[in-house]
Amino acid sequence: MRVYISSDIEGTCGLCGFAETDPDNPCSRYFREQMTREVAAAVSGAQKGGADDIFVKDTNYTGRGLIPDMLPPKISLMRGNANDIYAMMSGINVRRFDAVMMTGYHSPAKDDANPLAHNAVRHIETLKINGEIAGEFALNAYTAGYFDIPISFISGDKGICDMASELIPGIITVPVQEGFGGATVSISPSEAVSLILESSEKSVKDGYYKKCNVKMPESFEIGVSYESRVEAYRNSFYPGVIQVAPKKIRFKSTNYLDVLRFIHFCING
Ligand SMILES: [Zn+2]
Structure with missing residues (x-):
């Protein structure tokens, strides 16, 4: 069985500030280790x-969040x-995967469920898909859906775990933190690791992942x-785009x- 893991950092247990996500900032070291312990637990559970x-896939914005020698053997x-x-789903197209897992995921921009709530880049205010606020989770979930790969497991903040359960009713979630304004309240880091280990195993064992298909809309x-108005104007020249307000395009x-x-x-460019 082939499993693809997309691992972000902002939804890591205990994390609450952007400096803690930056590999070039020494204060990120502990949180990058915790991010890696959570990914290692998902890998071991899947195995x-x-x-x-x-x-x-290391999806820290630099792609350099994980500490490679803390990960279990037999992975790419x-x-x-x-x-x-x-x-954030790079590599999903290189071979046929059976299931996707997501770790360290977080709520989208304009959501109060994580002080670090954002979309792929931070210069947009909101992204909506079919009228609903969306962020990295929704975009990446539809990427898995496009390739017809179920998403069996997600860990991260409580807000994103709730959103994931709405889109994929069978998905197994482990909320490790919850946002309150500029703060987060987390479970203990070691408990996060053991819950991720147990839940990721359950999510793929005996074909459970087959219950976790992503419902794809007919159109987007x-x-x-x-x-910025300038950004909206610039991107209004992309083929098929309509500018609907000074700062908005569709x-x-x-x-x-x-x-x-x-x-x-x-958005990303
Ligand atoms: Zn992110």
């Missing part, structure tokens, strides 16, 4: 549940940013609200790969 081929680890349209209407497609291309050039 206990029957996975024999595991691909881990992608570090850095490939700069392809799959972004993407609304982006930028912080893009529609029935093909999710077109959505990923739009995001790549108009």
